Amino acid sequence: MKTIHQFETKEVVAGYDQKTILHGLDVEIPSNKINVIIGANACGKSTLLKTMARLIKPQSGQVILDGKSIDQIPPKQLARVLGILPQSPIVPEGITVTDLVGRGRYPHQKMFSGWSKKDYEAVAEAMEIMNIAELADRNIDELSGGQRQRVWIAMALTQQTDILFLDEPTTFLDIAYQVEILDLLTDLNRKYGTTIVMVLHDINLSARYADYIFALEKGQLIAEGEPSQVITTDLVKKVFGLDCTVINDPVSLSPMVVPRGRYHVQVNESL
């Protein structure tokens, strides 16, 4: 089981260049849970994720891991606790799946050493979890979008961090692959206790897969908690400006948002 970490942001103000997107955010990430950040486009979801994962330096405020500001922790040591899968990772042309996944071992390797037994095992394990064993010697250029995404997550897994950030890991994937990726991430959380923090676009998949939800609006945290408490008609109206009915997902019993829109509305009262 992964170590329990206290991970939080304190009055984080962050953005790009002169533009401030997050206005003093206090977030505490529940350890060993699947956390999902939701919100409308440009509300600061990705900015929050990137700031927590030290890809963006906050303009003021701090990101704190176990009582220590993350910029005080040596980068390689931090990389053994925090990993992130960026939204659009860059693929070096012609690399094999094994070698790409293996690059995730960088924070565990010493200057001159080759791959250790542990490195091999970590790569094999990650490839097994992500179901890409048969792709080991394939060239990454030949893979489909869904396969590539699994390879990238496998690379983040070989890093063997306790906390894993993912920025829209299901974008550009069809619904079957979306569910598959989210199932695999849940495996990871249930089996190893990896804390997962991700941005997802699909609110219904978020409600189903999240243990804990953070809802952002214009760079402010407006609700947090378990999906059944957070996902309400009021919240959806506030965050997305959308009229909807919230029902119970017939499969998972988690809340399910059914948008109302202007057409095709046959039933007017809430269920």
Add this chain to the structure above:
Amino acid sequence: MRHPLLTVIKQGRIKRRQRWLLINSILFATSLALCCAMLMFGNSYYPPQEIWSALTGNAAGGASFAVNTIRFPRMLAGFFAGIAFGIAGNTFQTMLRNPLANPDILGITAGSSVAALICILIFHTSNTVVSIASVIAGLLTVFLIFILSKGKSFSIGRLILVGIGIQAMLSAAISFLLMRGAQEDIPTALRWLNGSLNGAQLDSTIPLMITVILCAPIVAILGRQLGILELGEESATSLGLNTNQTRILLVLTSVAMLAIATATTGPIAFVAFLAGPIAKRLVGVGYSNVIPAGLVGVNLVLAADLIGQFAFTTRYPVGIITGLLGAPYLIYLLIRMNRKGSL
């Protein structure tokens, strides 16, 4: 339970490792063979034992002069310039993830050439000053390209376009300096336009040797970091790489080698451009490309110099031959990248 997969992974790694070692050994062997050929052939042929006695100071006048004063310095200059151009080109191409982003096309080599020319033609300075000035000019050119292409968000396409513009301006400056300074000295002019090993002297090759011996191992050691940097800023940061520090170290060492090689032999065209992609084609991706790129550089320079000396009735400087090799590749690359829309 995972034994079959572990074996597959290990065997794949071992196979690629063996290929890497094999390719490097072959490249090293051909480099040595070309070095020997550089010493043996010239206006007259000397067999290996005579070269050996010339190098150890036991030969008669003619052989001693030809080998020690002309061929040996020429070979050394070609060898070390090849390593320098090959490694520096590969570093930039890998770091910026684009084969067009190399010192020739970005104008970094031209920056060093301008500084070296100003020192030689206008101020008549010593070799040391020429070396230092060309390194500083190379770094300033890099700095200028980065500043001018910074914009709101970093784009490699913009960086390459800015570099091409700077390269054009600096080439004009080179032509201007040559017109003003050295009408009577055509060999020198050619050397600064295309690069040449003609007239390489032992004492002017020493700064290049020292720089390559110091810098090449640093870049080779940073090979793994270079591979992480290739994954992009975000992934590299996530993996715990200090990206700025690594990039600065790589740029400093690469530009130092490149600039001093340029000050010694002139900008031997397209070696920095060709070496990385050829090495990558040969060894595949996954292992560090630094050493093979250096060795490919050596092979290119020495082979092109031998071709330039002996294949035609007129003797051509090495840069003309590498230019002939590089230009079609550049066109091929532009067409391919244009098709893929990655330009």
